[in-house]
Ligand SMILES: NC(=O)C1=CN([C@@H]2O[C@H](COP(=O)(O)OP(=O)(O)OC[C@H]3O[C@@H](n4cnc5c(N)ncnc54)[C@H](OP(=O)(O)O)[C@@H]3O)[C@@H](O)[C@H]2O)C=CC1
């Protein structure tokens with residue numbers, strides 16, 4: 001009997017909340033084979049021993065860079081959901097990829113299809129409104145604030161408004177308690193809520209004279225991230241180098 005033609009997939013952070021959902025999705029896909037489930041204190045070499053072709057990383061911002069350096073240096077494609085990527089980190093990943101041009105890395109602030117569309121719609125709407133603010137709401141175990149999704153949404157909105165020559169967002173605040181007006185990203189205020197019972201949610205609030213528009217996305221379950229991750233897993237070998245966001249994998 002010949003060897004299976006299924007794509008060999010490893011998962012880093014396999015016992016985590018999202019990692020478990022990804023393992024289940026890979027396991028259920030007939031064209032994919034789950035060959036390694038790696039978590040804290042397991043050896044990264046297990047991924048090499050299992051001959052993983054693509055590895056999905058949902059771990060922690062403190063460890064993801066080490067994981068990526070290892071994967072790229074071994075020519076293993078990486079699909080990364082872990083947050084904490086700023087420009088300096090992205091530049092370091094590009095540097096590693098320059099030395100291993102065959103490897104592909106996809107880093108996405110959010111793999112839920114609806115969240116990607118929420119970001120797109122917000123970017124499109126931004127120039128038509130005087131005001132825009134973002135409220136992101138997550139489970140209380142989240143390490144980073146604001147969420148990677150909210151930060152990316154704010155950057156996209158800020159860039160769209162700048163390109164359209166929009167005025168600064170009006171705000172007459174002259175005295176405030178620290179944090180009362182949220183954090184500023186790309187000129188946009190971002191507010192972070194951490195609440196037991198939640199998974200991952202975001203509202204983009206837009207307002208202008210006499211009307212408001214609210215764009216809201218809710219991940220009600222971690223399985224919401226799996227279809228986007230599998231899009232990346234299946235497509236990454238055709239996209240060597242770095243891709244940020246799953247938009248091109250969705251033909252957006
Ligand atoms: N881009 C996206 O669509 C999404 C991104 N995320 C992001 O993904 C990350 C993980 O989220 P979540 O699943 O909720 O977090 P969890 O804490 O539930 O899972 C992370 C897992 O990774 C493990 N881990 C820690 N260090 C290592 C390591 N060095 N090697 C392998 N595994 C390790 C943790 O172990 P231990 O618990 O023992 O430390 C844990 O099992 C976060 O950054 C989150 O923001 C989350 C959802 C969607």
Ligand SMILES: O=C(O)C1=N[C@H](C(=O)O)C[C@H](O)C1
Nearest residue numbers: 083109110142147148149200
């Ligand atoms: O930590 C989470 O849970 C999530 N993290 C990502 C983020 O920071 O945007 C994606 C999603 O919001 C869930």
